[in-house]
Amino acid sequence: MIALGLEGSANKLGVGLILHPKSGAGPAQILSNIRHTFVSPPGEGFLPKDTAKHHRSWVVRLVQQALKEAGVGVQDVDCICYTKGPGMGAPLQSVTLAARMLAQLWGKKLVGVNHCVGHIEMGRDITGAENPVVLYVSGGNTQVIAYASQRYRIFGEALDIAVGNCLDRFARTLRISNDPAPGYNIEQMAKKGRHLVDLPYTVKGMDCSFSGILASIDILADKLEQGAGTWMDGATGEVITKEDLCFSLQETVFAMLVEITERAMAHVGSSQVLIVGGVGCNERLQEMMGIMAGDRGGSVYATDERFCIDNGIMIAHAGLLAYRMGQHTNFSESTCTQRYRTDEVFVNWRD
Known part of the structure; x- marks a missing residue:
């Protein structure tokens, strides 16, 4: 057929x-x-x-x-x-x-x-994951999902904007190109970041909030613009760049996602995580999730841009x-x- x-x-x-x-x-x-x-x-x-x-x-x-x-x-x-x-x-x-x-x-x-x-x-078919906890992350959706009784049950989700929307909107703040995708370009810049800037970490039970993080990092981006591309972090004395802000944003929001995913795994007794959606292509998210799953004796499944996007x-x-x-x-x-x-x-x- x-x-x-x-x-x-x-x-x-x-x-x-x-x-x-x-x-x-x-x-x-x-x-x-x-x-x-x-x-x-x-x-x-x-x-x-x-x-x-x-x-x-x-x-x-x-x-x-x-x-x-x-x-x-x-x-x-x-x-x-x-x-x-x-x-x-x-x-x-x-x-x-x-x-x-x-x-x-x-x-x-x-x-x-x-x-x-x-x-x-699509993720289940391509990866062969049997009955995983699913982290669905994209520009419009952020959900932690597990299957039960012929429904995909939502264990946690974004309370305001999706994680992909948070990344995309910060790319607009920095006027990063949208080609091939703003989130991809944020990821490439984050690979060059070295200094972790303190940002709000907002996990509420099994849900996440990203709008406050975006507002906070937008303020820091304004400081960068006023400082001709860099500024000094008063808490650490480090000189902060755009790449550091991209790195800090990714590390913070991905840590939040890993936390709620691990909690769902513990609840349903699953050792598998399947990451789907456009943000699921992000190599750093896959790496962080892999560290968590490995500590639990589990594994992570993900696809490339052909099926994530x-x-x-x-x-x-x-x-x-x-x-x-x-x-x-x-x-x-x-x-x-x-x-x-x-x-x-x-x-x-x-x-």
């Missing part, structure tokens, strides 16, 4: 085709996985209307390219899967309309997919899992929503 997946919940438009064996046994086969990103100027975020225009301009070309790369025809596709939510309203609407158009044009069933569940199922193949994969179990979205109900909780999804393809 073959599914076409369309993802466009933020600034990345992804189209993918995946093949599942009809018997259900054996791994899925990725036929094509194509992505195009809307890149805004340095110091600016991506506006919903501009992002939606980008998706409308590129979606037909990407679908044609994906079919050609996969070597399949329209007649081979069993269902069309699209991101139902969560995400940015206008981009979601653009991709939903594209999916509805293709379904009518080709006479195919539609499957609306939860973006977060798409990340989880938003993509169409993860939507196709999760959608086809649901479709195989008899689920599909009636055309009259093929809408999208900015708010679609991970734990709302009935995961009937797992025991």
Whole structure:
């Protein structure tokens, strides 16, 4: 069975085709996985209307390219899967309309997919993680998740902005390029940082807060600008640079994430951690999580940018899992929503 997946919940438009064996046994086969990103100027975020225009301009070309790369025809596709939510309203609407158009044009069933569940199922399939605690970290979401009774249960999450949004917004403060991604450029600068600056550490039970950290480090960035690129930390006497601020921000927010993930592991008795979402590509986050898991006798699973960053193949994969179990979205109900909780999804393809 073959599914076409369309993802466009933020600034990345992804189209993918995946093949599942009809018997259900054996791994899925990725036929094509194509992505195009809307890149805004340095110091600016991506506006919903501009992002939606980008998706409308590129979606037909990407679908044609994906079919050609996969070597399949329209007649081979069993269902069309699209991101139902969560995400940015206008981009979601653009991709939903594209999916509805293709379904009518080709006479195919539609499957609306939860973006977060798409990340989880793709991560499980690629890494082979059996029943891990999931840390889902992206520009729009921060959640610690574990599976129980055919639901992905949320143990902890961000109370305000997502960790990826925190990193992206600090990149805007420093006017770092958004190409290929602001978080990636923050990571590269952080590798050159040497001095750890004291920042708020805000863990509340199993939840995190990142807005206060962002406000604090923005103040420090202003001091840098006033000091022609450096300033002296009065507490340590060290000369602080932009690279030090990037390093300090990463170390602080990632330590918070490691703490709540470890607490979830202890609660459910799991020895595995699966990191998914765009921020999951960060090598330092993977390293810190690996140290924690190693101390507990466990292991960390993560994927590279092909599957961590938003993509169409993860939507196709999760959608086809649901479709195989008899689920599909009636055309009259093929809408999208900015708010679609991970734990709302009935995961009937797992025991």
